[in-house]
Each structure stands twice: as structure tokens, then as C-alpha cells.
Amino acid sequence: MATRVDPTFFKSLEKFGVKDWKDCYHCGNCTANCPLTEEDTLFPRKTIRQAQMGLKDKLISNTDLWMCYFCGDCTKTCPREANPCEIMRSIRRYQTSVYDWTGLSKKLYTSAAWEIAVIVGIGIIILALFGLFLPPSAELWSNPARFINAQGGVMINNLVDGISGSKFLYIIHYGDWVMALIAGGLLISNIFRMFYLTLWRDTSVRIPLTAYVTEFWRLVYHFLTQPKLRKCDDKSYWLGHITLMTGYTIMFILIVALLPVFQTEEIVPWYNWQRILGYYATFGILVFLIPVIVGRFRKRQCKLKHTHPTDWHFIIMLGLTALSGIAVHIFRLSGMPLETYFSYVIHLAILVPMILIEVPFTKWSHLAYRPFAIYIKALKRAAGRREEAPIPQFA
């Protein structure tokens, strides 16, 4: 069945970043040059072609571009300066918005005002919740020494009048759970939609049920080690990315699952595991973030030349989260309870919107979509293999 072309389709893609999509004339240098292309994964050229021709359904059901790590080599070798890397990024944003059933993702990607409003809104809600239910103790100003523990640090869970340390801790702990559940729930529902759009909608492809089990290891393996990125020519990119990913994941586990042992009343010695992990996570985030910020300002590397507003939002939010977290830590160690309280509140007012916005709706969602795309690709291949299997011959 022939698919109808749609010459106006790219108008809707333009909002997701790239403006010049007509330059590509399909010489195929990008595909030839890319270390990640495979026989059945011919990006960026083929993906760009689908976008150019407005083959919307084909583009949506195409999981190929999630195999890309946006190293920028294609843009470097493009003879038409069509910037395939940026086109791919824009299509990724578009696909993220398509997977999201709430429609919020599209709003956030296509309107910077919307995104800022949502982030600030959630931040204000967090501030308001603290102001209403967990206000700072008046003694923070009059008698700060009351909040200092034996090690000379701030007793972080005891800064609110009338709420005991353990109760405060669990309020925050359950709050984190609620946040994680909302973000995770939305993300999981979007992943189901991704499965529908890329796999289940096409009823002609029959996936053997066993494949769901036998191919599952790829999901975990690719999530944890990102072997595809290692194939890219710039190996430092893989190192930075994996440091960030592990740092972020460790921090996420520390605050969502292990908050009671992470946010303790006493200051544990620096060699304790929770503190070492915490330092590693902070280090991982900064190691990635600093070169990216510098690169995006300098615009020398192909992959960092073009920046969509949401890229900046993400960097700023992540950076501020890290910085405010570091501030809380320093104030706490140096026995400054008033500063600790306020930096803690600000830290949460940045962290919560970041997780709620970035994880299910915008950039951060790729942490799930990419390994799932690899999983889906493996399932499709399994289905293809089954079709190609030789028919038994009876003599």
C-alpha cells in the first residue's frame, strides 16, 4: 500500500528545532560515516528522508534514531551542511512528544514560555508546601546553636518546630516516593504508548512471545553499559555519559530509596559509603555538565553547535540542582542551620520540577526510550527471523 506524502509535515517538525531540513540531497555520506549504522538501521539519511517526505507514520514507528548518540560526526562530513545531527535531535524531540499521551511534552518542546511556567509553578508549589507545613523554626535566628550536633554539623531533620527528626525525614521520604511514582508512572505509560506506536500497531508483525523474555537482557545491558556509544569515535563522550548516568542513577536511588540512611542526623565520617556515593554522584554530574556548558557556549563541536531552549533548561536545572545540593552539604558541615534550611528548600524546589518535567516529558526520558528502542528493535528482528525461518521440507 502506498503512503501519501505530506509536504507540509516538516512545518510541524520545525518547532522542535531544526529550520533547514531541505538541504539534504541524500548522498549518504552521513550513513556511511556513522559507526552505529547497521544493515537494517540506516540513519540518519533514511530517517531524514522520511521526515522530508512527510511520511509521518513511518517516522513515528521508526525506532532507529534512538540508536544514535548524537556525536555529530555526520554533521562534520555533510557536504551540504545540512546538519543531520541536529535534524536527528529534532526528530527525537518530536518522537518524545508523540510518545507522550498527555500532550504536555509537545507544549514544553514547542513553547519555552510553557516550560518555564510549568517549572516555576511546580517550584512555587514546593516552596508553598514548605511555607505552610514545614516552616523554619524561629530559633534558627535566635538560637542557632540548638541545631548543632556533636560533630559540629547541622541536625538537618530538626529545623522545623513541632516535628521530630524522624517524622520530618519520613515526610520528605514519602514526598520523594510520590514524586518518583508520578514521574515513573507517566514514563511507563509513555513507554507503553511507544510500544504501541512502534510495534503493536502494525498487526502484520507477529512477535514470538518467547522473544520478549530472551531479548530482555539487552534492555538492562544497554541501559547500564551503553555499548553503542563506545562505538562512536570520540571515546571520552562515552566516559562522560556513563559517569553522568551512574552518578544520576546513584543519586536517584540515594534520595528515593535510601533517604533515611543518606539524610542522617549525625554527620557520618567521609569514608562512609553513603557519603562516598554522594560525592561520586555529584562529581559525575559536574564532570559531564561543565564541558557541555563550555561547549555549548563555544559552539566548536558539531554536536554542541545548536542548542534548543529545552537543552538549556535541562542544563540549568541539573546544574542548579547540583549546586544547591552542594550548598546544603557545605552549610550543613560548617554548622550554619539557617542557611542549611533555606538552601535545602531551594534544592527541593529545583529538583522536584526537574524530575517531574524532564523524566516523563522531555530530554531525560531518553534514559528509558533508548534502551527500550533497542529492545523493540531486537523484538522486530526476532519476528523477522521467525518469518525467514526455512519451511520444513518433507521428502
Place this chain on the structure above:
Amino acid sequence: MEEVRIGVYVCWCGNNIAKMVDVQDVAMEVETLPNVVIARDYKYMCSDPGQDLIISDIKKHRLNRVVVSACSPRIHELTFRKALEHAGLNPYMFEMANIREHVSWVHNDREEATRKAKSLVAAAINRVCWHESLEKRSVEINPATLIIGGGISGITAALEIADAGKQVYLVEKSAQLGGFASKMCLTSPFMYSTTQMIRAKINKVMNNPNIQVLLNTQIEELSGYLGNFTTTVSEDGRDLELKFGNIIVTIGLKAFDPSVIENYKYGILPDVVTSLEFEGMLKAGKIETRDGRIPRHVAVIHCVGSRNATYHDYCSRLCCKNALKYANMVRAAIPGANIFEMYADMRAMGNGCEELYSVTSKKNVMFLMFDQHNGLPEIRKAGPKDNCDMIIELDEKLSGERIEVPADLVILMVAIEAHEEAKRLAQVTGVSMCGNQFFIERHPKLDPVATTTDGVYVAGSCQAPKDIPDSVAQARAAAARVLCTISKGNVEVEVTTAEVNEDRCCGCQTCISVCPYTAITFDEEKSVSVVNEVLCKGCGTCGSTCPTGAIRAQHFTDLQILSQIDGLLEKSMELKEV
């Protein structure tokens, strides 16, 4: 007969010959042959000292024949003939033995190569004994020129020649000058108004006293040869005899008829139009469907009849850049239209064309590639739900998808074909045609305006599909060639022609039937064949056909070639026995 005194010169060609052939041995061997006065070997015979050696020997030893054994005569025969002329000898008293291309470069065995060289030199010596002095001849050129076809090429050539003050007869089959270019709206890629350009040129032609324009006229037959052609045309019912010295054929082209390609449904669907019909729309200033609506989707299909084994293998050259021009003009006229360019390969070459392609690709034009060999796009009438008039279905090559494209207006970029009169005029003028019925030039690279018939030149699209600048360039080149012969006043003609010995001729007329140039006529009174030395090209076919041996192909006479064979085989046999 005077005593034959031959000088033989064996060239080393540096190491090229000397490495594989013992040149000194060759020279020593042939010196003993009868009539050979002197035989020498030398490093480079073609160099100035080498030629001086021959010249001084001719004078010193009273040589009257020279044999040079060196490279191919196709390279240096003329050089040595000039040297002979310098020394006062007739240049045709010379023969060359090719011992480089045919001996030293192609053999490995030095002994055998030397033997072969000896026999080839002996053959040349035997042949040169029978060489005769031949005198150069020339014919006078009638300064008038006939130009067949009044398109842009014909008009340009006519103006060029007339501006030099020479008479031109410009013959046009139709009722007006201008040809195909006048049917175009704007040129591509630089968008000049073709109409204005052509009109200005036609006015100049009409007002030029040196140009006689003959409209509604065809050339039925032609007689004569280079410098002196004659034809009769009818003007206003009376016969007019034209005499001229040169002919430029500029009959132009014909557009391909797309109705033979079923896929495109040309003639069935009203809004499938050819590029020429679309040019008509552009000239009329409105782009619309047959029933007067403004098209929302415009599709341009390239290579209609070109580059396709079923129709024409060749590329028509103009279509890609014109198709890009259409995309730009449709975009300017209907900013909201969806424009599709369906191409097999984008071949917009030439000044400004790649730039036009780049500009067009930024104007929201969708370029779709199809595969000529695996099915052309197919046009069908759209259904009620499609929201367009037609649907074009094709296998898009770059995406690998089968797609549907909506269309309200489809423009077919039709191929350029040879003119329907080409075959007839080829016979009339004696110009050769290629398989596609385009005229063949004398040399595809080095002589692109002359033809194998002297005095007949070609220009424009009758030779191959050409755009206006190329046609104009070729027309001016042809005009320059014609003016060269006119200003010289006469031309040298082939010396090595055939010659009839009237005493021997039995009047069988076999030679007349084999001559490809109709250079031989029959003299009824004497009952013998007569060769027209201007028309004869010296191929010698008549000579080998003549049953009585009455025809001699000069410089390739039976006697010369037979003695060459004798010399060759005698030496070969002699060396073999040793």
C-alpha cells in the same frame, strides 16, 4: 624514367625503438637493397637535426625518394613530407615504415623484432620506388552560404556571416523564424525573456540586406560540392536557383510525444501537460488547470522519453534545468502550492544550474527520485476522498517506500528528438546520422561543427540536444568556419584521388555504383567513367572494384601496394631461411 635514388633513415626514437630493434643492423641490411643510395640510423629523426640530415642528404646524394623508419605515419608523416618539400622534393616521394607502434612497443623478442623491422623497411623501400609526384589542387569558393533552418542556430549563423558582408540564404520550412526557442517563456537558469531575445534577432535578420529569408521553403535536392553547390527552390510559385559555396544545417529538434507512455496518461487526463504546453501557459501569464482552477499541487516529471531504454537512451540535457525553472515560477505564482519534482537523476549541469538547484531545494519543493528501470511513476485520477485531481504513485528510490503524491497539474519534461526532416536532409546533404537520427559531426571532440561532407556544417540541436548558449556557440563556430573558407577564396582538396585511365575503361560503371561520394560520373560520349577530383576522398574502393584496372587510387596504386607486399614477403622469407 629517371634513376631511383633512395635514402633510408632508421630512427632510434631515443630508446623507444633502439631498445627492442637493432637499428644499426636494420640500416646495414637495407643499404644493400637495390636503389638504396644511403641508409643511416639516428637518435631522433623527427628532431630538427634529424630533418636537416635528410635535407642535406637529398642535396648531397641527389636522392629522389626517402624512407623513414620510425613511429606511426599518423604522427610524423606530415613532418617528413614538409622536410622533403623544404629540400625541393615532391612531398609524396616519401614512405614511412612504422617500427615503433607496430614493432618495438608490442614485441619482446629483440631478434624477431629486428627481423620484422627489416622486412617492413624493405617493403617501404619497394613501395617508394613507384611513388609519383602529386600536385596540390584547389577549388574556388562561392561566397554565398545556404542555411537550412531558421531557429536560434540558423538565425545566429546567418547574422554572423551576413555581418561579415557575405550573402546568406536562410531557408525555413515553417511560416516564421524563431524555431523552438521562440516557444519558450524564459531561459533557464538565468531567466531572460526568450521572446524578446528572439524577436530582436529576427528583426535584425529581416532588415539585413545580405540575408535572403525564404519561408515555407524546403530543400528538395542539392547538387555540386564544396565551394560550388546549387539548389532550386520555389518562391511564390516560380523556381529560383540558388548558388552557394557552403551549407550550414540547423534544422533543430522535435519534442517527444508522451502519449506513447501509458503510465502518464497524456491525452487522457486533461491536466497532464508537456513542458512545451506549460511554456505556453507561462507565456500567457497564468498557471491553471484545464477548467480554470489554480492548482494546489503541481508535479513535474523528469526524463519523459529520455534516458530510458524503451524510448531514448540519451539525456536530453535541457529538461532538468527547465524543470527547476518551473518549480521556481510556480512557487512565485502560487506561493501556497505543493511542488513535487520527480527525477531519475538530477543532471542540471552548466553555468548557474547547480546554484538554481540549491535555490530551488530551499523553496519548499519536494524532490522525489524514481528508478527508470523498475517502473515509471503512474498517474491516475483521484478518488472523491483524495482532495486533489490526480494521484501519482511511484517507488521512491531514496526512501525505498512506495508513495502517493497528490497532483492537480502534472508537467511532463518531454525528451528532445531528432527533427522529422533529419533523415531526408541527411540524404540530400550527404551528412551521416547516428542511430538516434542526430547528425554526426566530423570529429566528436576536435571538429564538432564540420561533417564528413566538405562544405556542409551542422549547428544546434540537430546534432544533439542543446540549450541556447551551446546552439549559439556552435552556430557561430560554424559561421566562422564558413567565413574562413570564403575569405581564403579557395580550398585545397584531397590530392590522393582516384584517376581513370580512359583507354582501359570498358564503361561497365561498376565504380559508379560503389563510390560513396557520387564522385564518379559517366561520360556518355566517350563511354568512360570520369572522376570529379573535388568530390573524391581517395578511399580507393573504386580502384579495387574496377575489373579492368582502369582506375588508379593515387598514392595507393595497385603497383605500389603489390610491390610493398613483394618487398615485405621476400625479405621475410629470406630472413626466415637464414
Place this chain on the structure above:
Amino acid sequence: MEFEPTIVSFLCNWCSYTGADLAGTSRLKYAHNIRIIRTMCSGRVDPTFVLESFKKGADGILICGCHPGDCHYHEGNYKCLRRYHLLKKYIKQMGIEPERLHLEWISASEGKQFAELVDRFTGSIRELGPSRIKEVVNTLS
């Protein structure tokens, strides 16, 4: 000692002779037995040239002209082709193996084909052995 045939070849000036020149400029190697004679057109190759060559001891004769349609003189090669077929019959009656006469089209760009043709033809004549016609003629006269 192996039999080394003597082969006379008539090449037209415009295509085949130029093709043989190209074999030389391309430094292609071929059998040394061939002796080339230039004519303006393959149509100039008179039957007497062929017969005279056989009489004088040629073991094989190779005629080359332009490909059909490419003749510099329009159609001299066709004339040659007609004559060739007649000649083959004629030499057979005279007691010469018709395989000793061969006609092939060689264009100016076919240096490689020319070299291969010479090797092939020389090989086939070598297999045929020496031509007897020279002895016969000598005996008769």
C-alpha cells in the same frame, strides 16, 4: 623448431591502423608474426593483394576495417565484407584453406582487441601449418 607463420595484415587508415597504433602506445604485447600494410580503407583491399600475398608466401592474411556504420568513407567496409566472402570461396577452389583469410572490425579505440585478435589468429594459423601454395606456384611455373 616450431613453425613460425608469416602473416600479412591490411588495416584501414582510420580505425584499424589507429587501433594497432593504440596497442603500441598501450605497450600491449602480441605475436611478432604479423606484418602490417596500410590502406586508406578496407574497401581498397583488392583481391589481387590477397592473392599476391599468398603467392609470395604468406601463411595467413588478416584484414581489418572500421565497425559497420563507422567507416570513414561511409560504406567501404561493406564493400570489403562482400569481397571477403567471395574471396574465401575463391581461395578454397585454389587449394588454400579459407581459414587463412580473416576479416575483423577493429575500431581506433580497440588496441586491446587488436592485440588479442593477432594472438588468436597467429595461433590458428600455427595450428594449420605452413601454406603450400607458394611451392605449388613455384612448381607450376
